[in-house]
Every structure is written in C-alpha cells, then in structure tokens.
Amino acid sequence: MAFAIALEIVRYVLEHRGYWTPSTLGNWHLATVLLVILGIVVFSLTMFWLIDRAERQVIRQNRDLATANAVAAAIQGQSTVSSIVDGSLAALVGTGGTAQARIRLFQPADLPEEDATAHTVVAPGLAASTDNPSVDVPLTHGPTTVGRLSVWYDEETYLGDRVGTTALSSLTTQIACAIQLAEAVGDLNRRKIEGHALYDILLRVSNQEPTTAVLDTVARHAVTLLRADGAAITVFPDIARSVRFEAGPDAPTLEPNGSAVVARGAARQTWSHTAARQGDGATGPVCQIEVGRSDAGPFTERDCGFLSTLASLIGIALTGAQMRELSRQRAILSERTRIAREMHDSLAQVLGAVHLRLRALGATFANLPKDQVGAEVDSLAEVCAESYRDVRETILGLRDSQQHADRSLEDNLRAYLMKYSSQSGIAATLVNEVGHEVSLSPRAEVHLIRVVQEALTNVRKHAAASSVTVSVSGTDASTTFEIEDDGVGFDHTSTVGAQDGYGLFTMRDRAALLGGTVDIDSVLGRGTRIMVTVPERPFAPRVLGGVR
Structure with a gap:
C-alpha cells in the first residue's frame, strides 16, 4: 500500500510539472510497470526472508524446548550423580543435535580439572574426541561449580541449529542443581549407613565380643563404606602380645615383628590408591587401619575422616580387650592363690599332721595296746576323710565354674x-x-x-x-x-x-x-x-x- 501511494504521488507530480506529455506517455507507463514489478520482487524477497528467519527461530526454540524437556526427563527420579550425568549427556546427544557431549565432575569441589571424573556420550557411528569442543561451559549453581560441560557439533551443523546460549545456560544450571541435590541426598544416606556401621561396631565392643570378630567387622565395614577393594588392620606388637585372639580360620596373621594383621578383600599388592590411619589407646598408638583401591580413584578427605573414626573404635576395642585379658589373668592368679591357700589350710596341714602321727605311731606301735592302735588308726582315717571331702568340694567348685558357664x-x-x-x-x-x-x-x-x-x-x-x-x-x-x-x-x-x-x-x-x-x-x-x-x-x- 505504501508503494502504491508513493507511485501515485510521483505520477501526479510528473503530470502537473510537464514531464508527463503524450509523447512520453508510453515510456512512463513502461517505467511504472517495471517499478511495480521491482517492488513486488523486493517485497516478496523481504517477506520470504522474514518468514524463514521466524521459522528458524521457532525451530530453534522447539529444539531448545525439546532438549530441555529431554534433559529434565532424564534427570527426574535419578538419585545418583552418575545416573544424572549419563542421562543428561544422552539427552543432549539424542535431541540437541550434538555429535558428542562430555561432563567432567569436580568431586570434591577443590579437585584439579585434570583429576576430574569424565563422563562422555558419543552419537552412534562417530569416534570420541577430546580436542577443541564447540562449547565448553561450567556447571554452576549459585557460588558452586560442580564440573564442566563440553559439547561437540558436526562440522556441517549450521550455527542456528545448535542449542541456544540461553537454553544452554538454563540446562547447565539445571544439571548442576540436580548434581548438588543428588550429592546432598547421597551424603545423607552415607551418613545414615555410616551411623549404622558405627552402632554395629560399638554394640559388639560393648557386648565384649571376641577381638577377632570385632576387628573383622571393622574391616568389612571399611571395605563396604569406603568402596575399597581391601582393608588391613595391623595390631602393633606390644598390644598383640597383651590381647587374646581367638583361634580359627579368621585368626589374625602374625608377622615376624610380632604384630597381628586382620585382612579382608584384595591383597595389598593389587592396590593403587591407599589411605591409612592410626588408632590410639590409653598409652599411645595401638593399631593402624589401611584401605586400598585398584582403579576407583584416590580416597577423599571425607573417606579419610571416616577411616579415622574406625581407627579410634579399633583403639577402644583393643583397650577393652587388654583390660579383659588383664582381668582374666588376675582372676587366674587369684584363683591359683585361693587354691594354694585352701590346700595349705586343709590338705597340707592334714598331710603334715597325719605324717607326724603316723611316724609317732610307728615308733610306739610295738608298745601300744591293740585297742589304742585301732583308735589312733580310726582317728587318722577320719582326718583323711575330712581332707578328702575338702578336696572334693574344691574340685566341685572348679568343675562347676568351667562346665556350666553357659x-x-x-x-x-x-x-x-x-x-x-x-x-x-x-x-x-x-x-x-x-x-x-x-x-x-x-x-x-x-x-x-x-x-x-x-x-x-x-x-x-x-x-x-x-x-x-x-x-x-x-x-x-x-x-x-x-x-x-x-x-x-x-x-x-x-x-x-x-x-x-x-x-x-x-x-x-x-x-x-x-x-x-x-x-x-x-x-x-x-x-x-x-x-x-x-x-x-x-x-x-x-x-x-x-x-x-
């Protein structure tokens, strides 16, 4: 409409100023037709460009929305960090038009990037790459950066067909938030499991269970909760000599230096990452607990903190075992003293008296009447019978304490x-x-x-x-x-x-x-x-x- 109005105004001006004459009428009509055609062409091209641009924007928005929905669906219901990361990467590759996507997790947060755990998903039929990503952005939620997202596009992918900057920023925030939430939930679950493990160990210690069983329980919990391949508890020589270890297939291994080792899981030779902590008793270090992994990565500070707690519980258990063994030895010595005193007060005195009276009877036997000799023999027999009853009573008490302890x-x-x-x-x-x-x-x-x-x-x-x-x-x-x-x-x-x-x-x-x-x-x-x-x-x- 603007073009038609402008064209009429030009024609009106030309006619009233004398430029439009009957001799030039045909030329001007031809010029007008050409202008109309040119205007239609320009108008059509402009409209096609605008429609194409709008269509591309709609397609990009739809792709961004589809990618966001796919990532949200992949994250929803996942409770572990690994499942969230793998699901997000698969959604990006499947709906985001990317050839490859990778997330490197910083766990813990201060871990260097070169030591970060990398999760990578590649589109079918393509080879994985680690160089020159098309997009490399941090996974940040609030002040915390939990990792980095790297995306590779195919060289033929048009820039406008890639995930938009706004959508990518929203996705990284969403993934980072889900990872932090999963870490918090996992930390709570781990604390609960660790609490149950510590309760189990303390219950066994308080119930005065055998030392070998307690140490084996600690080693088992260390392997399970620290995701280790093996654990070894070394009881230092001075303590090993003063603690009673039960015999059996689970008995500790005695080292040449006098220490005792309770091991569980893979042997030390297969460990590539280790962590160790000492446990203290009343007089100083009494033991060391060591855990190892073959290829699951190094132990974190959190792992080492829990290992320190286990080492402290081992120190408590060994101190209690020392006290029980000391009490047992004192009870044995006390019982030996009691038996010795009873033997001295009863049997020894009786045997001494019988010996003296028999010697006296032997010296005067020929000069004593038979009835007096018989009375003396009867008296000695009564003394021996009394001593026999004392001994039987002592044996009875000892036998009852051993045979009927249950x-x-x-x-x-x-x-x-x-x-x-x-x-x-x-x-x-x-x-x-x-x-x-x-x-x-x-x-x-x-x-x-x-x-x-x-x-x-x-x-x-x-x-x-x-x-x-x-x-x-x-x-x-x-x-x-x-x-x-x-x-x-x-x-x-x-x-x-x-x-x-x-x-x-x-x-x-x-x-x-x-x-x-x-x-x-x-x-x-x-x-x-x-x-x-x-x-x-x-x-x-x-x-x-x-x-x-």
Missing part, C-alpha cells in the same frame, strides 16, 4: 547345692525372693558363687548344722545373698586368726572386688547368717531368638 546363676547355684547336700548330708535350699530369674554381670556371678561356696564350706566344717538356706533378694540398686544355717553359731568377733579365718577373709575380699560388703550375724547356740550385698540390680536375662 547356665544361669540360679541354675549353677541349685546344681551346686544339690551336690553339696549329697556329699555333706546337710539339707541345702535356694530361695529366690526377686520374682524372676536373677542375672548379674559375669564377673559378679563368679565371685558370688565362690562366696557362697566358702560360706557353705564353713557350715559343713564348723556349724554342726542339719540345714542351710541360700536366699537371693534385690532392689533397684543392689543384690543380696543370705546364707543362713541352724547350727551352733560362733563368736565372729574372735575368728580373726582362727583356723578358718581365711574363709571369712576371702569372702570379704571377693565382695570388696565388686564394691560390696559382707555382714555376719551369729550367736553361739543360734546358728549363723551371712549377708553378701553387691551394688548390682538383679535384672532378668534378655532373650534373643529364644536363646538367653
């Missing part, structure tokens, strides 16, 4: 009282006033059984009793054992230094080891009651899977 405290006491009654002829009864089966710590049970045995031995030797009752009672803070007989009683204030003084002494000594007390209530002619109290609540034994 029984409850109450079962052990009932079995001992039954044998005691059959051997001594004294009716022995156990009364449980707690209301449920009594269970104490293993250390307390051993000492209390020994105290009861000492008290019953004194009843047999000196009380002249026909019956004895062992009662068990308790509160929320303590447990009390009472041994009461119907014998002749004694003056307990004057027993120190008497023949059986060691029995009362060892009872008080064992109770003191548990933080408890021994009280004696006895009057001549009224029997004796011994009360042993320890500061432990008589809890009921736990039942797991039907096994106590």
